Amino acid sequence: MRSSQNGGAMGGRAAGTGGGGPSAPVDKEVDYAQYFCTYSFLYHQKDMLSDRVRMDAYFNAVFQNKHHFEGKTVLDVGTGSGILAIWSAQAGARKVYAVEATKMADHARALVKANNLDHIVEVIEGSVEDISLPEKVDVIISEWMGYFLLRESMFDSVISARDRWLKPTGVMYPSHARMWLAPIKSNIADRKRNDFDGAMADWHNFSDEIKSYYGVDMGVLTKPFAEEQEKYYIQTAMWNDLNPQQIIGTPTIVKEMDCLTASVSEIEEVRSNVTSVINMEHTRLCGFGGWFDVQFSGRKEDPAQQEIELTTAPSEQHCTHWGQQVFIMSNPINVEEGDNLNLGLLMSRSKENHRLMEIELNCEIKEASGNPKESFKKTYFIE
């Protein structure tokens, strides 16, 4: 035997199959092992702290809106290295509670102390759902966004914190969020199709060899192997840093969220029907790009002095560590300028791991004249 290890063949594969059955309740220990442990590495923290788009947005949101922080109490959900808690204190907060589920809490505490803010920032190790604060807070700040906004399902924890600890007049940082989807052209589609075909050719050789050397007919496993490989190469969303010129139609908003009022039920299943119009001549629809943006706008009665936006949209200048999620089509379709794509999206959580996502995408393509052209339905996984 040999289970996966650094450098092993399966090293890059997501291990998304927990022991639980359909809709099993979340096992906290499993969730820790599968999810939180990533954040206990300084290497990973450094990766996030090196994302200038992310850092500039939060930095500007805090320091250009000091009125939200001066003399106020702040809760940082998932503080990691403690950076947002430190900035909140530097911007004038009276008290900052910085909650972190992993052992990274020890490093955050050291960083706070080394920056002479331990009289303001209190680092608390624990799940935000479990901990207790001595007071309600004026601001909840958190960097909770995963791929395509909702992967990781971390906003559930922010909601829990908000409902328990935010004053009725409190402000959320960020305050709003949006998910975007756009049709794209990309040669990844062809490459992944080739990878899949190669894996299957390899399987057939393998199968022939097992039969001739070892007398066992593997044929019955060809179909499940193909399904597994298709999921891996074709159906699993890919990280990509798209160029804006790869976007071949109008980007559409598939979800808008007010962080002050959003509920778990509205994010555990996202349904959307939108239309995108192809705005490029003679091109190929190779799939879709998904990304998000968040806004720091304060609240209606207590708005930001300076509205800040953090966007992970395709950009010539700026790349984020989130990039975009790409959902490819193994058989691209020729499309023309003016073609309408009616898109039906249903995003739900994986039954085996509530932090991973499944997407059903329905697409009907109509010519500018209204004539139906083609339609298809695809299932994707964000792992």
Next chain:
Amino acid sequence: MRSSQNGGAMGGRAAGTGGGGPSAPVDKEVDYAQYFCTYSFLYHQKDMLSDRVRMDAYFNAVFQNKHHFEGKTVLDVGTGSGILAIWSAQAGARKVYAVEATKMADHARALVKANNLDHIVEVIEGSVEDISLPEKVDVIISEWMGYFLLRESMFDSVISARDRWLKPTGVMYPSHARMWLAPIKSNIADRKRNDFDGAMADWHNFSDEIKSYYGVDMGVLTKPFAEEQEKYYIQTAMWNDLNPQQIIGTPTIVKEMDCLTASVSEIEEVRSNVTSVINMEHTRLCGFGGWFDVQFSGRKEDPAQQEIELTTAPSEQHCTHWGQQVFIMSNPINVEEGDNLNLGLLMSRSKENHRLMEIELNCEIKEASGNPKESFKKTYFIE
């Protein structure tokens, strides 16, 4: 945030930190999520089934010792795709119980049926510790070996199966196992040292930037970051396909096991004191290579007709999917032919994950004359 994903920066890092404290009891659900799930991919099964050294050894062990199988009952522990169970049946077994903890059991069942052996092979989905058989068995066959033999701690399950289900006259396949350690030369040591130095240089740039752009002094995290990186680049054993010419001293056996009598206590901690003699002129000790072999010898009263050995030693001709584990020294030492290495090895299980290993290695180098030359102590991790 962004936890690791296929292709993500942390994708290759082992997530070895479960939620449990020191000596926490094994959480079965966590263990499933961290360990067993790897084996539920056909891709991974194919990888193991493509290892000709592994396959030939088991195939020959079974078919050149049919007397152990003809008319007998067999238990296959961790059957995976079912190959060993199928061979056992083809070699004449009356009944084969094939136990598999993952959903791979469904594929094994299909493979058994497609090969017309479902009247002999019964696939049982479950942990071997939990299942019950209607009878005791004549043979236990299992491919339980992990990196450096004991990684994965799967032999614990074989022991449990043996003590519950093997007849007093029963035979183990394999019957014996050995762990080997040898001094090596390798430029991996220099490369990894460079990688580590590069990571630290990168950290210092990063730290300067965070200070100048965002006003936070990261200095206090430099030491823990260096420790994390040292563990990753230097202290974590690496998979390698060593060339026999890289071995610069006599290989030594650090552990011998009789599979019929071995106990969990003798494998959960392995202590060994051995001597290796450098047998190459003017060379550099860059670290150590670790591997294993297993023998199919039957039992004393019922020996194999044809003894078969499966070795994962460095070889010009044969490479296995196990390769060798390499424990590097970031500062290689010049050694001479005839130098004696007195090696003290202590291998124990990781407190956070009982399937991963920690190794303490003490080395005293003496010249052929007996004069002490150098000594050091290192800690390694098999992740």
